[in-house]
Amino acid sequence: MKLGAIALPNTLFVAPMAGVTDRPFRQLCKRLGAGYAVSEMVTSKRELWNSLKTSRRADHAGEVEPIAVQIAGVDPAQMAEAALYNIDRGAQVIDINMGCPAKKVCNVWAGSALMQDEPLALRIVEAVVAACAPRGVPVTLKMRTGWCAAEKNALRLARAAESAGIALLTVHGRTREQGYKGQAEYDTVAAVKAALGIPVVANGDIDSPQKARQVLEHTRADALMIGRAAQGRPWIFREVAHFLATGELLAPPTVREVRGWLLEHLQDHYGLYGEYSGVRSARKHIGWAVRALPGGEDFRARMNLIESCEQQLLAVGDWFDELAQHHERLPLAANDERLELTA
Ligand SMILES: Cc1cc2nc3c(=O)[nH]c(=O)nc-3n(C[C@H](O)[C@H](O)[C@H](O)COP(=O)(O)O)c2cc1C
16 A cells, blocks of 8 residues: 555554554554554644754654654644744654644633544645645544534544545544444445545554454545554554455464564653653553453552653563463463453
8 A cells, every 4th residue: 555655555544542552552553563643733823833842742753654644723824834843843744733622622612622623634635745846745634523412523624624635534433423432334444435536544443453454444444543442452453464364263462472573662652752741651561461360450559659761661571571471372361351442
């Protein structure tokens, strides 16, 4: 699959998740089978670009290409400017956020709220495409199925955005009104795919290799995007890739493998955030990794009290060493929380 001139290694995408899919996490997912990952959203508000949060999000040092950056905002000229700012910092693809349901994204009614104002949504797409085209950078769009159940305008907006020049579209099978409640539906995604000539990516509730195949068959989408199911389980990408290629389920990773991936992830994470923020923001990743494992909840509670990188690394390493004494491959607790995707 190609995105502009960029050839993607495969069609399994990491969903942009603010506060989660930072560079270390995207790198890990790419290493474990994802072909493509979109950054956390970067605000289009110029006055915030020098903030620590935004400069970390715009830092792509050493990132495995292609580098795709998502921008969020409501003003077409500002969005165009934000696209150029990120291209200057290494972005090879610019993604427009019309998918995030947060009540306010970056303090404005951006994200999926834009689906309620189609003329404005289109002006944004046109402005960003016009800014990126001379630099040869493809523009992609991420949206939901619509504003609410009575206003599922994904198809109309998708057609208009395609005419305005986007190179790829992702559709999350929920409306803005739903947030993360209920179940993703794939009929709208299928209808959008059938109507468009550009690649369409299906997203929402894909949490296993079997579900991935089911969504692909139902939607005929060109690619799949996975978000929450990759939290604490980034190897889901290689599991899905293997199943789609062979029809066989890959054995769970060994405890030793998971230990190694997590420790490397933590080192990379501290490198980006430093000791104080790094230890604290790493807790959620560790928590996701251990929550469905025997004794994981107890460890999570203990680990949340640790305040230094060194101690956190030691505790995680020791905990997995202990687990490896009893299990060669990753065991899951009886009540596998991973089946419950929460936002
Ligand atoms: C913590 C979190 C943060 C998210 N942040 C963004 C974001 O910045 N931009 C965006 O387009 N979608 C965002 N999303 C939505 C995801 O990209 C994705 O569309 C959604 O989670 C559905 O996919 P899933 O069921 O595979 O998780 C976020 C979701 C979560 C759970």
